Amino acid sequence: MTSRANPPETQSIASLKGAGEQTLKKLERLGLRTIQDLLFHLPLRYEDRTRIIPLGSLRRGDQALIEGRVELAETLPSGRRSLVVRLADDTGYIHLRFFHYTQDQRRQFECGRRLRCYGEIRDGYYGLEINHPDYRLVTDNEAGKPEATLTPVYPLTEGLHQKALRRLIEQALVMAAQVRDWLPTSQTHQHGYSLADALRLLHAPPAGTTEHSQSIRAARQRLIFEELLAHHLSLSQFRARMQAHRAPILRISQKVTAQFSASLPFALTGAQQRVVEEIIADLSRPHPMMRLVQGDVGSGKTVVAAFAVLAALASQHQVAIMAPTELLAEQHSHSFQHWLEPLGVKIAFLSGKAKGEARRKTLESLASGAAGVIIGTHALFQDQVVFHNLGLVIIDEQHRFGVHQRLALREKGGNQGGYPHQLIMTATPIPRTLAMIGYADLDLSIIDERPPGRTPVKTTVLPTTRREDIIARINDWVAHGRQVYWVCTLIEESERLQAEAAGITAERLTAALPGLRIALIHGRLKPADKEAVMRHFKAAAIDVLVATTVIEVGVDVPNASLMVIENAERLGLAQLHQLRGRVGRGPGEAHCVLLYQPPLGETARERLGILRASDDGFVIAAKDMEIRGPGELLGTRQTGQVQFRIADLVRDAGLIETVRLAADELTRHHPGHVPPLIERWLGAAAQYAEA
DSSP states (O other), rough: OOOOTTTTTTTBBGTTTOOOOOHHOOOOHHHBBBHHHHHTTTEEOOOOOOOHHGGOOOOOTTTTEOOOOOOEEEEEEESOOEEEEEEEEEEEEEEESSSOOOOOHHHHOOOEEEEEEEOEEEEEETEOOOOOOEEOOOOOOTOOOOOOOEEEOOOOOOTTTTTHHHHHHHHHHGGGSSSOOSSSSSHTTTTTTOOOHHHHHHHHBBBTTTTTTTHHHHHHHHHHHHHHHHHHHHHHHHHHHHHSSSOOOOOOHHHHHHHHHHHHHHHHOOOHHHHHHHHHHHHHHOOOEEEEEETTTSSHHHHHHHHHHHHHTTTTTTEEEESSSSSHHHHHHHHHHHHGGTTTOOOOEOOOOOOOHHHHHHHHHHHHTTOOOEEEOOOOOGGTTTSSSSSEEEEEEEEGOOOOHHHHHHHTTTTTBOEEEEEEEEOOOOOOOHHHTTTTTTEEEEEEEEEEEOEEEEEEEEGGHHHHHHHHHHHHHHHTTEEEEEEEEOSOOHHHHHHHHHHHHHHHHHHHOOOOOOOEEOOOOHHHHHHHHHHHHHHHHHHHHEEEEGGGSSSOOOOEEEETTTTGGOHHHHHHHHHOOOOOOOOOEEEEEEEOOSSSOOHHHHHHHHHHHHOOHHHHHHHHHHOSSSSHHHHHHHHOOOSSOOOTTTTTGGGHHHHHHHHHHHHHHGGHHHHHHHHHHHHHGGGGGOO
């Protein structure tokens, strides 16, 4: 029995039998250092080795536990060299095939020895066989006595084997009762399982249990609740820490906001005005604003951000505006120059491609404070970028940036214990359940009203066999004075391949539509060339713009009212919705044609059907999360943010309100329980919440 002086929370895995130096290094890669870490390293799935299946009853495709005696073992030199072992019982026989084996292993398979094996049954040259089964020698006393529990299958790392990890976790389970339950009694009673019982059941479900059994679901929910709670508490703690930091007070007079509003060629919507007021109120406080502004495609987030920029400039502070792509950064640069340069504001631009004298001058203007606003891409993170007095950071589409990159930009404004304000914008509407957990550290503003003049886009889904029909209609479209996007996609994430595909399409359209002005834009073009193409397209000097998905965000051409997206089945809902949002920005009808390559898979058919039925970004985002999971909306897959080990925000959405209430109770009445609970589930990953 483990004493509290050396509890599982702190006891090293090195104390377990079989935990040698090399094994410990491999476990370290999985973040496993203590006995508690092992206990909370939960199975991905289970194998049923609680029943021995007679060899005569086996069927192709089964995963089965079998037992029999070795009848022969021989090495086959022809074809791919392999070791074949024939195993038999009273009902039949099966062959085991090993392509990788040692001579010691070869000598184990003596005739008459009894083996117990587990693996997938498949067709082979001699009949049914198993390739590289999980096996062990058994004595006559052990014969016919299978496992008493389901066999867990754990997440692994290179060089670490299931058997070794299972042996360690079996030892750790002896100490499960010593693991501290940090939930108050009022909450543990709701779940029906103590923490120790839930852990024991999930690591070793008894025979007769399935993954979908009520007992397994209840035990898993006990831990899901705790994981969601830890994640919520972590973000809430970060929010509290940020509130303790100082930030510059940024104020703007009503006179300036009124003058700026009057200078715009459009009136702000009620939603935009509300969000501007929320931001201005945040900036006037002496602690860092942490606000997420979400709004559908074309809802007018950028102009809302401009009011925050004015507040910073009016208070003699600099602003950094960061976008994930050069094209979007350039679009922001044009918008802010148009709005702010008439007011005497100097705006600088910095991308990774900036070199030589131009780059040096930009960096000098930032360091001296001559440039009030810098707009750029990842280049803003670089060590050479030094600000004179950074007071506000605006990040567009934050989920496309790595966590450490975002932290690095915030640190550039760190000054005598203070931090700059942060405004984060996203055109990916985030479902409420996801926002409550994934963005609990942020205040949330929603622009839920479309500006006047935004036309609903009519969406059509057609097979590529109708491609010529679409091309024929483009002539009529252009004859009415309208412009067209034609977007090319590829499965490969290669700019070169995408550029080639778009180039071929542009050539074909030029041949099919000889009277039209057709141009091409893709990520491999030089910035000046991209800018020239977009300038000509905006000026209606181009009829059809063939593009890769580089135009997904940031491009605003009101006269472009038809978009054709090739191979639409290859893109996710959010990306398709972003692309579609490039049209419908001016008067008159707007159309989006989704061309797909038949036959359509079930998921692709569902995605395209959702897009055809709705142009509401919040509805589409909720559906997207159901199909793909929350990882891509949060950016966790690309950036290293906290990922859930067992919870699923779609499946477990019903728990989130209870989690929020439990977090409040724990923080108020049991504050000492909060840090160890966060450490248990997030460990070092908790620092990623600070982005």
